[in-house]
Amino acid sequence: MTLLxxxxxxxxxxxxxLYTLLPVMWLVLAATKNVDALFNSDLFGGFSLxxxxxxxFAMDKGLYGRWYLNSLLYAVIGAAVSAFISIAAGYAFDKxxxxxxxxxxxxxxxxxxxxxxxxxxxxxxxxxxxxxVNTFWAVFIPALxxxxxxxxxxxxxQGYVPDEVxxxxxxxxxxxxxxxFKVAFRMLGPGMVTLFLFQLTTIWNxxxxxxxxxxxxxxxxxxxxxxxxxxxxxVSPEYYPVxxxxxxxxxxxxxxxxxxxxxxxxxxxxxxxxx
Amino acid sequence: MKGKxxxxxxxxxxxxxxxxxxxxxxxxxxxxSFFAADQPGLGFGPESTVFVGLRSYAAVLSDPTFLNxxxxxVLYCVLYxxxxxxxxxxxxxxxxxxxxxxxxxxxxxLYLPHAVPGIIAALIWLYLxxxxxxxxxxxxxxxxxxxxxxxxxxxxxxxxxxALWSNLGYNMVIFYAALQAVPREVLEASVVxxxxxxxxxxxxxxxLVRGAIVxxxxxxxxxxxxxxxxxxxxxxxxxxxxxRFSPSMYIYDAAFTRNNYGLAAAASVVLLAFxxxxxxxxxxxxxRKAA
Numbered sequence: 001m002t003l004l005x006x007x008x009x010x011x012x013x014x015x016x017x018l019y020t021l022l023p024v025m026w027l028v029l030a031a032t033k034n035v036d037a038l039f040n041s042d043l044f045g046g047f048s049l050x051x052x053x054x055x056x057f058a059m060d061k062g063l064y065g066r067w068y069l070n071s072l073l074y075a076v077i078g079a080a081v082s083a084f085i086s087i088a089a090g091y092a093f094d095k096x097x098x099x100x101x102x103x104x105x106x107x108x109x110x111x112x113x114x115x116x117x118x119x120x121x122x123x124x125x126x127x128x129x130x131x132x133v134n135t136f137w138a139v140f141i142p143a144l145x146x147x148x149x150x151x152x153x154x155x156x157x158q159g160y161v162p163d164e165v166x167x168x169x170x171x172x173x174x175x176x177x178x179x180x181f182k183v184a185f186r187m188l189g190p191g192m193v194t195l196f197l198f199q200l201t202t203i204w205n206x207x208x209x210x211x212x213x214x215x216x217x218x219x220x221x222x223x224x225x226x227x228x229x230x231x232x233x234x235v236s237p238e239y240y241p242v243x244x245x246x247x248x249x250x251x252x253x254x255x256x257x258x259x260x261x262x263x264x265x266x267x268x269x270x271x272x273x274x275x
Numbered sequence: 276m277k278g279k280x281x282x283x284x285x286x287x288x289x290x291x292x293x294x295x296x297x298x299x300x301x302x303x304x305x306x307x308s309f310f311a312a313d314q315p316g317l318g319f320g321p322e323s324t325v326f327v328g329l330r331s332y333a334a335v336l337s338d339p340t341f342l343n344x345x346x347x348x349v350l351y352c353v354l355y356x357x358x359x360x361x362x363x364x365x366x367x368x369x370x371x372x373x374x375x376x377x378x379x380x381x382x383x384x385l386y387l388p389h390a391v392p393g394i395i396a397a398l399i400w401l402y403l404x405x406x407x408x409x410x411x412x413x414x415x416x417x418x419x420x421x422x423x424x425x426x427x428x429x430x431x432x433x434x435x436x437x438a439l440w441s442n443l444g445y446n447m448v449i450f451y452a453a454l455q456a457v458p459r460e461v462l463e464a465s466v467v468x469x470x471x472x473x474x475x476x477x478x479x480x481x482x483l484v485r486g487a488i489v490x491x492x493x494x495x496x497x498x499x500x501x502x503x504x505x506x507x508x509x510x511x512x513x514x515x516x517x518x519r520f521s522p523s524m525y526i527y528d529a530a531f532t533r534n535n536y537g538l539a540a541a542a543s544v545v546l547l548a549f550x551x552x553x554x555x556x557x558x559x560x561x562x563r564k565a566a
Contacts, residue, residue: 005374005472005473006374009369009372009374009375010374010375010376012365012366012369013366013369013370013375013381016362016366016381016385016443017381017384017385019440020384020385020387020388020440020443020444021384021387023388023399023400023403023440024387024388024391024399026399026403026410027399030402038408039407039408085288085289085292086289088285088286088288088289089285089286089288089289089290091285092281092282092285092286093286095282096278096279096281096282098279098282107293108293111293111297112497113497113550113551113554114297114301114547114550115497115500115501115523115543115546115547115550116501117501117503117522117523117526117527117543117546118300118301118304118526118543118544118546118547119296119297119300119301119304120526120527120530121304121307121526121530121536121539121540121543122299122300122301122303122304122307122540123296123300124530124531125303125307125536126295126299126300126303141292141295141296142296144292144296145292145293145296145297147293147297150289175281176278176280176281176282177281177284177285180281180285201389201390204392205392205393205394207392207393207394207503207504208503208504208523208527211527212527212531222392223392223393223394223395224394226394226395226398227394227507227508230398230401230508230511231511234511234512240402240408243398244402247395247398247399250392250395251390251391251392251395254390254391254392255387255390257390258386258390
């Protein structure tokens with residue numbers, strides 16, 4: 001390729017990288033500044049990183065720590081349970097034959113299309129009837145449902161668990177469930193991690209459902225908490241540095257998870273796209 | 276027989292969820308849309324629920340605020356989806372061309388925003404749109420350009436930008452993975468036939484990843500039609516976003532601010548029907564083009 005072509009390619013990619021990176025870098029920089037420096041767009045003055053962290057965890061009697069813990073509970077446990085459920089169903093779809101299987105699978109795929117806002121009111125009324133509104137469970141249970149995870153689970157089962165292995169286990173006299181938990185489950189490990197990551201992101205991002213279900217601040221996840229603090233900031237600006245620092249802390253776990261588990265999510269996304 | 280039992284055990288937890296958090300709520304939404312709370316004369320006495328047929332649908336479909344919201348979301352899709360698909364595909368093709376430097380580093384950076392939760396992406400950009408806080412606005416001011424990102428004509432493009440920033444890298448990775456799966460012999464053959472790198476990208480590679488393009492397009496569409504988080508957050512700072520800016524916001528407003536469950540349910544069903552119809556439409560259209 002010509003030198004001009006090479007330069008153009010690198011300039012375009014470079015601009016795209018700046019577009020994605022600069023807002024995050026602004027967040028990091030802004031998190032180190034006090035209110036005055038923030039509003040004077042004083043790029044390097046008013047350093048108060050330590051102060052901002054202290055304020056974040058002290059604001060409103062330490063609500064942020066509570067929100068963070070809630071988010072971790074909703075997301076980590078929720079994603080683990082959800083991945084476990086989805087992959088089992090995906091595996092069963094791949095390895096067993098039964099009547100109307102493909103129709104049922106079509107229903108699972110159709111569920112991907114239904115907007116969350118459509119389900120919110122009925123879910124709220126059901127939770128209300130069961131006395132679960134404004135509890136941990138009202139946010140936790142609906143987040144376990146991941147139809148796209150079942151779709152991926154089926155692809156993983158097809159790719160990672162050869163039928164011969166199951167046949168061999170059967171000849172050895174192992175029951176189907178024992179085979180799943182002792183043999184197949186281990187082979188599905190990388191797929192589990194992928195599904196876990198996907199659902200971790202989804203639940204950590206979850207905003208609409210908590211907004212509908214929760215009125216007790218102590219049960220809020222970080223997303224809803226920061227939303228509320230931001231509305232306070234429009235009236236009292238001392239909330240701005242806390243919201244910014246809180247946002248930075250809220251981004252860290254996902255970035256960490258993605259860096260540590262890079263090869264898994266790439267595998268999962270490829271499986272979803274190429275099929 | 277034993278196999279059937281195992282199959283049922285493995286599937287049971289998922290199907291319990293499917294029924295309780297998907298099928299029953301969807302059915303309930305449809306059911307509710309045919310009923311309304313009937314307030315007795317003076318507002319005293321118990322409320323009763325009465326069958327009203329299609330009255331809620333008539334109310335929703337003749338409500339200018341709902342139709343405006345639907346129009347807004349359609350305009351949002353028209354701006355956002357082509358930008359997203361073309362942008363992500365272009366970046367994937369550039370990275371796949373083998374010329375780009377520091378390829379895996381560039382991919383990581385482009386993907387980074389996807390690890391930023393939606394509400395926080397919206398917060399970051401809201402602050403970058405806020406005069407006084409934003410270094411971007413200061414930069415423009417130094418060049419004597421006054422810019423208002425949250426004005427009546429700019430607020431929708433500003434929302435498009437947030438969504439684009441969040442998802443560009445994610446979709447780029449999907450396209451890149453699909454491009455990597457293109458057989459190298461096909462590409463070598465095209466070089467022998469005299470195709471330059473640009474022609475090769477547009478004429479050979481892009482058509483070969485059609486499947487990925489359709490998948491990304493449909494998922495982006497389904498998500499875009501649910502537009503909620505970004506405008507709700509921005510509405511805290513600009514009067515340009517009303518409480519019924521998008522259909523999802525309309526549903527929230529009807530259900531939880533006005534407590535009009537029948538109206539909210541009817542709007543939900545309309546949004547659902549709209550989503551399903553558009554998704555099928557796009558699928559049919561792309562299939563026909565392929566044939």
